Amino acid sequence: MNAHRSTAFAAAPEVPALPDSLLDAACRTTLGAPILLVALAAGAQVTSDQLVDAAVTPENWLTYSGTYLSQRHTTLDRITPDNVDELELKWVFQAASLEAFEATPLVVDGIMYLTEAPNTAIALDASTGRVFWRYQYDPSTEARPCCGRVNRGLAILGDKVFMATIDAELIAIDATSGQPAWQTTVADPSLGYAMTLAPLAIDDKVIVGVAGGEYGIRGFISAYDVDTGEEVWRFYTIPGPGEPGHETWEDGGDAWMNGGASVWLTGSYDPELNLTYWGIGNPGPDWNPAQRPGDNLYSDSVVALDADTGELVWHFQFTPGDPYDYDSVQIPVLVDLATEDIASEKLMLWANRNGFFYVLDRTNGEFIRGEPFVHVNWASGLDESGRPIETPQGPEAVTYPGVQGGTNWYSPSYSPNTELFYVTVWENYGTVFRPVEVEYQPGRVFGGGTLGGPIPGAANLPGFGLQPVNNWTDEVGNGAIHALDPRTGEQVWRFPTTDISHSGILTTATDVLFTGSREGYFYALDARDGTLLWRERLGGHGMNGPMSYALDGEQYVAIAMGMGLFVYGLPE
Amino acid sequence: MNTHESIGGTVPARLLARTLGLGLFLTLGGPAAAQQHAGQYDQVDIEYGAQIFAQRCVVCHGERGDLLPQANLRSGTYRNASSDRELSRVLTDGVPNTAMVPTGYTGSELTALVAYLRNITTYDPSAGSVALGDPARGRELAEGAGGCIYCHRIGAEGPRFAPALTNVGARLSAATIRRILLDPTGAMLPASRPVRVVTEDGEVIVGRRLNEDTFTVQLITQDERLVALDKTALREYAIGTESAMQPYGEIFDEAELADLLAWLLTLQGFQR
Numbered sequence: 080m081n082a083h084r085s086t087a088f089a090a091a092p093e094v095p096a097l098p099d100s101l102l103d104a105a106c107r108t109t110l111g112a113p114i115l116l117v118a119l120a121a122g123a124q125v126t127s128d129q130l131v132d133a134a135v136t137p138e139n140w141l142t143y144s145g146t147y148l149s150q151r152h153t154t155l156d157r158i159t160p161d162n163v164d165e166l167e168l169k170w171v172f173q174a175a176s177l178e179a180f181e182a183t184p185l186v187v188d189g190i191m192y193l194t195e196a197p198n199t200a201i202a203l204d205a206s207t208g209r210v211f212w213r214y215q216y217d218p219s220t221e222a223r224p225c226c227g228r229v230n231r232g233l234a235i236l237g238d239k240v241f242m243a244t245i246d247a248e249l250i251a252i253d254a255t256s257g258q259p260a261w262q263t264t265v266a267d268p269s270l271g272y273a274m275t276l277a278p279l280a281i282d283d284k285v286i287v288g289v290a291g292g293e294y295g296i297r298g299f300i301s302a303y304d305v306d307t308g309e310e311v312w313r314f315y316t317i318p319g320p321g322e323p324g325h326e327t328w329e330d331g332g333d334a335w336m337n338g339g340a341s342v343w344l345t346g347s348y349d350p351e352l353n354l355t356y357w358g359i360g361n362p363g364p365d366w367n368p369a370q371r372p373g374d375n376l377y378s379d380s381v382v383a384l385d386a387d388t389g390e391l392v393w394h395f396q397f398t399p400g401d402p403y404d405y406d407s408v409q410i411p412v413l414v415d416l417a418t419e420d421i422a423s424e425k426l427m428l429w430a431n432r433n434g435f436f437y438v439l440d441r442t443n444g445e446f447i448r449g450e451p452f453v454h455v456n457w458a459s460g461l462d463e464s465g466r467p468i469e470t471p472q473g474p475e476a477v478t479y480p481g482v483q484g485g486t487n488w489y490s491p492s493y494s495p496n497t498e499l500f501y502v503t504v505w506e507n508y509g510t511v512f513r514p515v516e517v518e519y520q521p522g523r524v525f526g527g528g529t530l531g532g533p534i535p536g537a538a539n540l541p542g543f544g545l546q547p548v549n550n551w552t553d554e555v556g557n558g559a560i561h562a563l564d565p566r567t568g569e570q571v572w573r574f575p576t577t578d579i580s581h582s583g584i585l586t587t588a589t590d591v592l593f594t595g596s597r598e599g600y601f602y603a604l605d606a607r608d609g610t611l612l613w614r615e616r617l618g619g620h621g622m623n624g625p626m627s628y629a630l631d632g633e634q635y636v637a638i639a640m641g642m643g644l645f646v647y648g649l650p651e
Numbered sequence: 652m653n654t655h656e657s658i659g660g661t662v663p664a665r666l667l668a669r670t671l672g673l674g675l676f677l678t679l680g681g682p683a684a685a686q687q688h689a690g691q692y693d694q695v696d697i698e699y700g701a702q703i704f705a706q707r708c709v710v711c712h713g714e715r716g717d718l719l720p721q722a723n724l725r726s727g728t729y730r731n732a733s734s735d736r737e738l739s740r741v742l743t744d745g746v747p748n749t750a751m752v753p754t755g756y757t758g759s760e761l762t763a764l765v766a767y768l769r770n771i772t773t774y775d776p777s778a779g780s781v782a783l784g785d786p787a788r789g790r791e792l793a794e795g796a797g798g799c800i801y802c803h804r805i806g807a808e809g810p811r812f813a814p815a816l817t818n819v820g821a822r823l824s825a826a827t828i829r830r831i832l833l834d835p836t837g838a839m840l841p842a843s844r845p846v847r848v849v850t851e852d853g854e855v856i857v858g859r860r861l862n863e864d865t866f867t868v869q870l871i872t873q874d875e876r877l878v879a880l881d882k883t884a885l886r887e888y889a890i891g892t893e894s895a896m897q898p899y900g901e902i903f904d905e906a907e908l909a910d911l912l913a914w915l916l917t918l919q920g921f922q923r
Contacts, residue, residue: 524734548842548862576865598864
């Protein structure tokens with residue numbers, strides 16, 4: 080038993096350190112010691128300053144993507160390329176849910192905060208996996224998410240954790256007791272609104288966005304007061320009449336009102352610029368741009384919002400008037416990198432579902448470069464402003480990348496050590512798009528077409544199901560991990576896999592890259608050259624991204640595979 | 652030890668398209684070959700759907716599908732569904748508190764019913780089915796000239812090397828089965844591809860692939876053993892792209908193919 084665990088961590092500035100005398104007293108009474116220490120840790124506050132400085136407490140994992148910069152990189156260095164093959168399983172948490180396990184846990188001073196689909200929040204001991212509390216929220220049966228009743232995790236700030244629900248409620252839960260503190264209705268689930276993302280807490284607000292791009296919603300990002308749950312600001316991802324950008328819905332009619340532009344992954348934040356960056360989903364109806372002529376701002380864009388007011392500071396659109404469902408919800412990865420040919424050091428790296436890898440200046444949204452990272456035939460390249468030079472393939476022809484994209488929601492990673500960007504990729508994967516005119520009906524799928532694979536009759540879209548057998552044709556494509564150089568946009572190495580993957584990526588200060596796969600492996604590559612270092616067969620699909628934390632100076636890596644969260648560490 | 656590269660003596664030679672383990676081998680992850688698609692819904696599925704509709708839906712919906720005013724299936728839109736997926740769900744789950752009760756259809760039946768419903772106004776029931784014939788004659792062909800049972804197992808009988816046909820009529824859509832009969836190589840599922848490996852100590856193993864991942868492959872050998880191999884420990888590893896089955900359009904005429912297809916669709920396993 081880890082009686083002295085809490086002393087190993089730097090206490091939050093606001094929390095007075097426990098006097099040594101009291102600690103000693105607690106440890107002398109054998110029964111009292113563990114109880115007191117657990118209570119201490121669970122009561123710890125997370126201040127907004129701690130979130131800003133998350134990188135200096137790598138023993139904690141404080142946001143969905145690790146830090147506001149969303150690099151999914153840990154500076155913990157106990158696990159190295161030399162000892163990674165000694166990793167052993169420490170504990171497993173088994174979810175009581177058959178939905179995809181897409182949540183990334185948070186860890187704060189030895190307590191792990193996790194969600195189980197659809198909307199159960201759980202606090203557990205990060206050293207044993209034993210549960211402190213569970214708060215189960217039963218979402219309304221009106222909820223109708225397109226793609227599973229999933230949840231990607233929590234945000235933490237102050238003494239609360241925040242959960243965005245599948246029926247579009249935002250719930251604040253007391254981190255110590257597991258009891259709800261407030262609940263706010265964000266949108267109407269009967270119209271297809273849902274929330275699947277982990278919220279982002281900044282300063283005194285908690286920020287969320289709404290999913291439902293397949294149901295004719297009008298997307299938005301909104302911020303709520305952490306203490307009261309009151310809405311502070313709301314940014315519509317489709318500008319209304321009179322607002323700049325509204326003219327990009329050229330039909331002149333109602334297309335903008337049901338134009339989608341959902342938000343279903345957590346944004347990033349640059350505290351110096353006070354800008355929060357969010358990726359925006361596809362325009363609706365999917366696949367049938369004829370019903371919504373124009374560029375359809377801010378679908379398939381990244382928007383930079385003033386974190387205090389929600390005002391738009393800049394935007395960059397990746398796929399104007401998208402016919403392919405190339406949601407641009409990928410995690411905005413913020414990187415400070417000095418390069419010879421780029422004036423700004425404040426960059427944003429983005430491997431987009433549309434198959435291009437972009438480097439943007441995150442101070443103003445200027446396009447720096449963009450290169451295809453997979454086979455792309457819907458555009459021949461990008462012009463100097465970053466706009467695609469489109470080459471539509473025509474009826475019954477195969478478009479690359481296919482509807483699931485060159486990559487998708489899987490968290491990428493950036494390592495300041497190697498200065499490389501790492502992303503989960505679907506290679507040589509295409510789709511035949513068949514647009515169909517559809518009528519908007521509230522709460523109904525607003526699909527706008529059907530899809531086919533390149534091989535008629537064969538399994539084409541590698542499904543999200545849990546089938547243990549890899550059963551599609553090799554011609555339909557394969558998975559891979561790519562290492563991309565932001566200085567050139569070029570691939571430095573690739574690690575191809577037979578099946579595709581939905582897993583995110585973690586890199587470490589010691590150049591170990593961790594990822595999972597649909598094949599059921601949790602594995603480690605050398606981040607410098609892509610060499611396989613270690614693999615462990617866990618037998619379920621990897622649907623979240625691995626993360627890392629430390630207890631008593633020992634480093635742990637956690638990944639969800641199948642229905643379980645598996646936690647690995649080095650032998651004692 | 653197994654070094655034979657053909658399927659053995661029991662299959663009449665004329666039925667063998669080519670010997671296993673020879674011919675074209677695929678480069679993993681190679682570019683996809685674009686193929687033409689005949690349109691959104693296959694004629695074969697539409698005809699199969701019409702057949703099921705006649706048997707199971709006309710009692711309530713009428714021969715033309717427009718008997719129920721609240722659910723006129725010829726109107727082009729549905730109150731309870733817009734996408735094909737939603738339409739399938741209505742057929743499976745029914746409409747609560749109405750005579751449209753939940754019913755367990757197989758995947759092939761759902762594909763067919765949706766294809767038919769989407770084409771109900773243009774389909775002419777009096778023309779009869781061209782693609783679907785007489786299942787009894789189909790069975791005779793399978794056991795006789797077609798020789799299907801020399802390679803395929805049905806229920807508890809027959810060889811195991813080729814995939815069992817026991818529930819093929821539930822598993823694969825009518826259009827997919829027809830495509831397999833006409834072009835087995837083009838329609839071959841990855842889990843069915845012939846694999847030829849040479850192990851580090853020189854053993855040659857030829858089998859049909861059942862499953863594969865980045866590091867391992869699982870197969871059934873010609874002598875019906877299940878074998879799992881670590882790919883990193885193999886001297887050679889090749890995946891064939893040509894089916895052992897020959898294209899049946901070269902052996903049977905349209906009427907015979909229709910009989911065969913009708914019989915295959917009756918093979919629905921033991922669930923019902």
